Amino acid sequence: xxxxxxxxxxxxxxxxxxxxxxxxxxxxxxxxxxxxxxxxxxxxxxxxxxxxxxxxxxxxxxxxxxxxxxxxxxxxxxxxxxxxxxxxxxxxxxxxxxxxxxxxxxxxxxxxxxxxxxxxxxxxxxxxxxxxxxxxxxxxxxxxxxxxxxxxxxxxxxxxxxxxxxxxxxxxxxxxxxxxxxxxxxxxxxxxxxxxxxxxxxxxxxxxxxxxxxxxxxxxxxxxxxxxxxxxxxxxxxxxxxxxxxxxxxxxxxxxxxxxx
Numbered sequence: 301x302x303x304x305x306x307x308x309x310x311x312x313x314x315x316x317x318x319x320x321x322x323x324x325x326x327x328x329x330x331x332x333x334x335x336x337x338x339x340x341x342x343x344x345x346x347x348x349x350x351x352x353x354x355x356x357x358x359x360x361x362x363x364x365x366x367x368x369x370x371x372x373x374x375x376x377x378x379x380x381x382x383x384x385x386x387x388x389x390x391x392x393x394x395x396x397x398x399x400x401x402x403x404x405x406x407x408x409x410x411x412x413x414x415x416x417x418x419x420x421x422x423x424x425x426x427x428x429x430x431x432x433x434x435x436x437x438x439x440x441x442x443x444x445x446x447x448x449x450x451x452x453x454x455x456x457x458x459x460x461x462x463x464x465x466x467x468x469x470x471x472x473x474x475x476x477x478x479x480x481x482x483x484x485x486x487x488x489x490x491x492x493x494x495x496x497x498x499x500x501x502x503x504x505x506x507x508x509x510x511x512x513x514x515x516x517x518x519x520x521x522x523x524x525x526x527x528x529x530x531x532x533x534x535x536x537x538x539x540x541x542x543x544x545x546x547x548x549x550x551x552x553x554x555x556x557x558x559x560x561x
Contacts (some may be wrong), residue, residue, distance in 0.1 A: 301539040303331045305323055305327045305364075306328045306329065306330060306371075307328070307329050307331070308328050308329065308330045308331070308371060308374075308375060309375070311382060311384055312331055312332060312375070312378060312499070314331055315331055315360075317333065318332055318359065318360065319332075319333060319334050319360070320332050320333070320334050320337070320348075320365065321363075321364040322364060322365045322366075322367055322374065323364035323365065323366045323367070324357050324367060324369055324370050324371040324373075324374050324393045325367070325368055325370050325400060326370045326371050328371035328374075329343070330371075330374055330375075330378065331360070331372075332378070334348050335382060336382060340381040340401075340407050340410070341406055342406045343403045343404075343405040343406045343407075344405065347365075357445050369397070369401050370397075370398075370453060372394060373394070373397040373398055373401050375387070376389065376394060376397075376398045376439060377398050377401045377402055377407070377410055379484070380398070380402070380407070380409065380410035380413050380414070380463045380517035381407065381409070381410060386413065389414070390407065391416040392418075392421045392425055392428055392429070395414055395418055395421070395470055396418075396428075396432040398414045398417075399414035399415065399418065399432065399434075399436060399438075400435075400436055402414055405434050415438065415441060415509075416442060417512070418432070419444075421504040422441075422445050422448050423448050426445040426446070426448040426449035426452065427445070427449055427470060427472045427474070427475075428440065428472065428474055429444075429445040429447055430442055430445035430449065430475070430486060430504070431472070431475055431477060431478050433504075433505070434478040434482040434504060435443060435477055435478050437505045437506070438505070439503060439504065439506075440484075442505055442514075443502070443504060446486055446489055446490075446504060449470065449486075449490070450489065450490055453466070453469055453470070453490065455465055466487055466490050467487050468485075468490050470486060470487060470490060471483070475535065480506055481506075481507050482504055485503070485504050485507075486504060487548065489504070490529060498542040502520035513522060
């Protein structure tokens, strides 16, 4: 038998006026109001406009919306949506979780407020903020964190100790959750001339060279008999795979190669 869910703190424990229940990953129920969630989040607004199955019971807890966030994250997020005092956000991990949840649920105002709450950590924990920003595609925040770290970092020239190099000193466990490209672009920026300010054209979260690529390229021809054979074989290809650098490969969805020369 499943453990009975706990109930969140006020104001998310009003069983009389609420018309929806959100259950967190740590089994805590938030008794909420569709009207407020619909205004705060296009995600929930779209969800509530979809046809809903007939309720199994008048008890809202019998059919809750189960989310992956824990109760601490949801409490902070919802306080940024409801007409109550904003939460006191002094823990970077919690602020990062709230910003991630706000981004997930497309909550514009909580995104702004959580980003503002992230500002003090730009100076005290720039690498952690950079990792969070890149993971959530917050380009401006990533640039601020990168600039802060560039001003603060200390690199010992000629050191054989990896942790004293630019790359080593800039790597923290949180970097495992961002792309290698985002980490590489940070190191590239740190190795550039000692100018703390980030140029407006410099992008950390995404590779603009790929996102701005033009028309797809065609593979150069070759005199190889194998290449000629493959070209003939692929005339009836039913799928085109486009690589990140714009090259197209004509292939088959189901290919059982036979008769290779």
